[in-house]
Amino acid sequence: MKARLIPPYENYTGNVLWRKEDFINKVDDISTSLKKLRDMGYWASAYPEGDGITFKYTKDSYQKSSIEILEDFSICFEWVEIELAKSRSSNLELAELEGKNKNMECIVIVPIEKIFIQETIEIGKYIFYCGRQFDEESHKRLSEQDGSYIQFNCDLPYIDLLKLNSSIDHNSHVINMCLSIAEYALDLVRFSHSSFTRMEYTPNPAGQRSDGFYDVEIIPCEMTHLKPIKISGISRPLAVSNNWPGPQVDSLYYPGLHYLSSVYDGIVENELSKLVSSVVRACRQSFYSIGAESQFLNLVFALDGLANIDPNWKGWKQRTYIAALTCNNSLIKFKKNLEVYDELYTDVRNKLVHDGKDFYELNVNANESSEQIFKYIKIIIILIESNGFSTLQELRDYAVHLLQQEGYRTASVEIIDKVSLLRGKNPNYPSW
Numbered sequence: 507m508k509a510r511l512i513p514p515y516e517n518y519t520g521n522v523l524w525r526k527e528d529f530i531n532k533v534d535d536i537s538t539s540l541k542k543l544r545d546m547g548y549w550a551s552a553y554p555e556g557d558g559i560t561f562k563y564t565k566d567s568y569q570k571s572s573i574e575i576l577e578d579f580s581i582c583f584e585w586v587e588i589e590l591a592k593s594r595s596s597n598l599e600l601a602e603l604e605g606k607n608k609n610m611e612c613i614v615i616v617p618i619e620k621i622f623i624q625e626t627i628e629i630g631k632y633i634f635y636c637g638r639q640f641d642e643e644s645h646k647r648l649s650e651q652d653g654s655y656i657q658f659n660c661d662l663p664y665i666d667l668l669k670l671n672s673s674i675d676h677n678s679h680v681i682n683m684c685l686s687i688a689e690y691a692l693d694l695v696r697f698s699h700s701s702f703t704r705m706e707y708t709p710n711p712a713g714q715r716s717d718g719f720y721d722v723e724i725i726p727c728e729m730t731h732l733k734p735i736k737i738s739g740i741s742r743p744l745a746v747s748n749n750w751p752g753p754q755v756d757s758l759y760y761p762g763l764h765y766l767s768s769v770y771d772g773i774v775e776n777e778l779s780k781l782v783s784s785v786v787r788a789c790r791q792s793f794y795s796i797g798a799e800s801q802f803l804n805l806v807f808a809l810d811g812l813a814n815i816d817p818n819w820k821g822w823k824q825r826t827y828i829a830a831l832t833c834n835n836s837l838i839k840f841k842k843n844l845e846v847y848d849e850l851y852t853d854v855r856n857k858l859v860h861d862g863k864d865f866y867e868l869n870v871n872a873n874e875s876s877e878q879i880f881k882y883i884k885i886i887i888i889l890i891e892s893n894g895f896s897t898l899q900e901l902r903d904y905a906v907h908l909l910q911q912e913g914y915r916t917a918s919v920e921i922i923d924k925v926s927l928l929r930g931k932n933p934n935y936p937s938w
Contacts, residue, residue: 507532510591510599511579513572514562522579522588523558523599527608530556535585542582555731557600597732601668609661610730615648615723616688617655619716620752621695621709629758630767632691633657649723656691656712659727667724667732678741681713684722685741688712690770693786696793697884698760699753702801702877706750708793714745746794762884765891776896782887785812789880798865798872799858805879806855812886813905814898823936825851826918830905832885837917840908844921847882850875909938 507528514520529536536552540559543550547565552558563570570578572590579588591599623636626643638644638652649655662683669676689712700708713720720741725734768774769783788808795801813831815824825848832847833840854875857863865872886901895901908914919935926933 507586508603509558509583509586509588510603511572511576511588512591512594512596512599513575515594519560519562520575521558521560521596521599522583523591523596523603524586525600525603525605526556527605539583539585543578546578546582548578553731555729557731558596595672597668597670598672601665604665604668606663606665608664610664610667610732611659611727612662612667613648613657613659613725613727614662614684614687615651615655615657615725616684616713617651617653617715617721618688618692618712619653619710619714620748620750621654622751622754623654624754624756627755627758629694629763630771631658631660632694632767632770634691634755634758648725651721656688658687658691660687662724667726670724670735670737674739677737677739680724681720681722681737681739681741684724685711685713685720689787689790690783693770693790694758694763694766695753695755696790697766697786698758698763699755700793702793702873702880705793705873706748707753708748709752710747711742711745711794714742714747716747718745746796762888762891765887777898778890778896778901781812781814781898782890785809785883786887789883792876792880798876802865802872802876802879803855803858805876805883806851809879809883809886812883814902821936822848822918822922822934826909826914826936826938827905828882830908830914831889831901832882833908834885834889835908837913840914841917841921843882844918845925846878848921848925850878906938 507524509522509524512521512523536559540550540552543561547563548561549564550559550561553560563575576588576590592602593599623634624640626636626641627634633656635641635647635655635657637654638647641647648657662680666676666680666683670680671677692709692712695709713722715721718740719738721736721738723734723736726732765774766782766786769779785808788804792801792804795804809828813828815827819827825844828847829840829844832843854868854870857868858865889895889904890901893904895904909918922933922935
């Protein structure tokens with residue numbers, strides 16, 4: 507077992523620090539060692555948190571050196587490997603001793619702007635607090651800020667908490683970690699309220715203030731010497747901000763939201779849920795993409811991933827599969843989606859990727875194109891929720907089952923013939 511000794515300095519008492527878990531069953535040994543210390547003229551007391559002791563030499567006015575103090579402690583705590591600390595920071599010394607896998611449950615509070623919430627809303631582990639002026643139970647707020655914010659419980663690495671305020675870079679690391687978790691809460695808002703054709707309904711990224719700084723408040727829930735802390739910084743030098751007021755969120759009732767919330771809470775964990783989480787993250791990033799081309803292509807890539815497209819499926823094989831997943835068992839919607847999606851893929855995606863075109867060179871609306879792909883993604887997620895799918899194979903079997911039906915085969919031929927004729931190409935029918 508190891509420990510670090512910080513000698514007394516100025517008006518501060520000294521500390522001996524160790525991993526609480528290593529010493530949790532050493533209460534009697536610690537008491538015996540403390541008695542030996544006191545007999546040598548020290549005042550010493552164990553921390554109630556169990557991660558060390560505080561002390562000072564009181565026998566006479568003689569000021570013992572660090573080496574002399576270390577020798578005394580080595581005698582009294584002969585069962586502990588004690589070495590002099592490298593710094594005067596208890597937290598940094600504890601971080602050196604602590605294991606990398608230890609987490610601490612915390613309440614995290616992240617402000618949100620460009621979103622109007624008139625009444626506090628709770629969904630899963632996330633609480634969306636309205637502005638203080640609208641809050642009828644403002645006495646329950648854990649944050650002093652007056653604006654809206656997201657509050658949630660999560661486990662944060664203990665080492666990272668110990669190192670807070672040790673450097674700007676480390677603070678930025680912790681801020682971004684908390685922002686990433688908070689963004690899943692805002693994903694629920696973007697999924698239900700945002701649109702690529704109405705970008706003004708997109709909230710600002712979590713934690714982002716109007717001056718470019720990001721704020722995070724962290725309140726440890728476990729027994730610890732760590733105090734609640736608020737950290738701020740420009741953890742993301744580049745940012746996108748909504749120039750309009752943002753969406754008004756009165757409730758979070760929307761198809762797919764219960765499923766997404768269960769995924770983010772860890773209630774639903776399976777092959778598909780992991781994929782859905784990454785796909786919704788991709789949608790989030792598209793909302794804040796500066797370039798229309800990257801916005802659209804990121805969504806196309808996300809849709810392909812969610813649909814589990816076989817790399818060998820090309821042309822109409824891929825198009826009919828997407829149309830089947832997004833048609834809600836409707837032949838009318840299947841035919842419409844097949845034609846629209848083929849146009850988006852062939853005349854937009856392929857020209858952006860293979861011909862190096864920009865959207866201004868294409869006779870299409872960039873935001874409408876992105877919105878259509880976003881709708882397809884939402885339809886598939888709602889399909890997963892309504893059918894209780896948990897594997898990629900279940901999703902694929904669903905689409906293939908439709909495509910093997912006579913009505914869908916006939917509809918496929920009809921649209922393929924129509925589009926091929928307009929393009930002056932021979933039709934190529936996929937086999938399912």
